[in-house]
Amino acid sequence: MPYEGRAAVLNEAGRDVELEDITLEDPGPGEVLVKMVASGVCHTDLHVKNMNGMGMAFPILLGHEGAGIIEAVGEGVTNLKPGDPVVIAYRAPCEQCPACLRGDPRRCWVALRPKQRIRRKRDGALLSQVLRCGTFSTHTVVHSKAAIKMPAEMPLDKACLIACGVITGVGAALNTAPIFAGANVAVFGCGGVGISVIQGAKLAHAKRIIAVDLSERKLEWAKNFGATDVVNASQGDPVARVREIADGVGVDFAYEAVGIPKTIEQSIASLAYAGTAVHIGLPEDEQHVNLNFGNMDTGVYWNKATIKVCHCGDALPSNDFPLLAQLYLQGQLKLDEMVTATTTLDKVNEAFHAMEGGDVLRSVILF
Template sequence: MAFLGKAAVLTEAGKDVELIDISVAAPAPDDAVIEVVASGVCHTDLTIKMQQGAGMKFPIILGHEGAGIVKAVGSNVTHLKPGDPVVIAYRAPCGNCPACRRGDPRHCYMALRPTTPITRTSDGAACSQVLRCGTFSTTTVVNAKAAIKMPEAMPLDKACLLACGVITGVGATMNTTTVWPGASVAVVGCGGVGLSVIQGAKIQGAKTIIGVDVNPTKLEWAKNFGATHVVNARDGDPVAAVRNLVTDDWPGYEGGVDFAFEATGLMPCIEQAVRMVNYNGTAVNIGFPGKDAEVTLNVGNIDTGVYWNKVNLRVCHCGDALPSHDFPLLAQLYLEGRLNLDAMVTGYVKLDEVEHAFHTMETGNVIRSVIRL
């Protein structure tokens, strides 16, 4: 039995997103067919369009931040059944790579992908799925381990945000590093991921949380989501401003934060984050860089250089998440009122309004547009 649907796809390089009819085959033994209820519109999907498909084979079903209802499962699947509400994870650990074999699935080298085909009904062409998900579609298919069951009380138009931007930011404070109670934190870039870092730092009990951006609207967002201070980087040296906001009675203290998170993908911001941290502080690169991006770090400066300041530099991919553990945890935090997903949704769009959502993302002040299907 095949499942019919519609999907927002890139059909060829240089063209706008099109809405097409698709067919999802009956699920292979390890797969699950999902009726998508909602999908966040993430900047990564726009990046794939701007990079002419980023090497994926056309047609490409966009979307990787989705939640929905299980329609059918393969014969090997025992943890899900039709009717279950789920969030789709784009990084379900493979279980076989060196990291998984040593018991470290958070750092899996790859991710499980479905083997069930999705085809364009007009000509039978096989469709690629962005990050193995393809959630800009009324129906999609994933490896069943990538479908993470949600509590019945969890609204799926909010749960979808857990799949990428929110887990990336919150996970950076819980998994990539461990922000401790009373810590000082700077967040460079206060878009959707940066705001999620701020929320994660607040949940972890950070005392000082400094949002840094050049957009006054985003700085207001930062305060609304838990920043104790904000710095407009256009008003002067943001490194000096951040370091001066953190004080300690110990006479040898030179300022700086315990953790600095870069959430822009801009190389100068990585360099700034490194110089913002105090002795033995941790700077985290989260933003997605261009393929030729490079950054030069000072090593020898006595106050802020990598060597003398003993800087720890880490890279965050998807919050170093273990979705089967982390997604239910974040859902529970939302249900307890400790994680604000409602305010993360700037507006709702329909499946045929993806281009409008992309345009708003490029030109307006938007945290997340969510497609309701």
């Protein structure tokens, strides 16, 4: 039977998000229908809005950091049943690409996706779902392997954060470039993802966790989540300051969670010999980075630097999401403190404006 609901939709390039009535088909083979409980408001959705859809066909159903309850399952789904609480993953491994076939699903090239089954009610137009999710909606349809079951005691208004920002940051520190105990770490950019990197570094028992940002408010947040030192990048040379704090030689790991050339360059220049820089922040089209290879102290060649890119914390959601939920329930992962505002579906535009102003760590839409 068809379902009906409401959703925050980006109908055209350059427009604000609009609330629309939607219709949803029954989930098909291998798919599930999820009744949403909560969805985080992530920078990626803001990028989709500001970058005219980022290549997706309009109209676009925004949202990809969601948690909810299974309402219906499609043919062949045996891992879930109606009533199960789930977090929606946007990178469920496809099991068919070269990475999956060689036994490395964390490097999957092509995530599993549902068939388009959500339409704008007023004209029947099919909605593109951001990152195959579409969680700014009362209901959505996703692949069953992208719906990760949560413990019954896990609050879904906190669990939704695991879906993107938290797993991206924690996963960068534990999966993409695993931090060794006693390491010196720098984190450039202390929004939701950067704060999650800090939490991952703390879980990995880093010796120093140096937070770098332009905002004193974000640096204060960073200290509350585990940063041992903070550097305000507007007050002098942040690279020199980071290297000074890190025993005068630089950090073993630098994580860049902003996505602009300057911070990428700074993160690499902050490395100690044989250190690793991880780029996480989403760049804009046509951005270029200038790297010095020959400097004896900080050049990429002589400093034997490694540069990596992190997508979604190189997560294996079926393993990592339940682990993060358990860490939260054990008091080792802070999620409650990451929610600086709650809102409703009809106030998505206001949530985006608050994010642009740096006024929130995470806003969460409650349904």
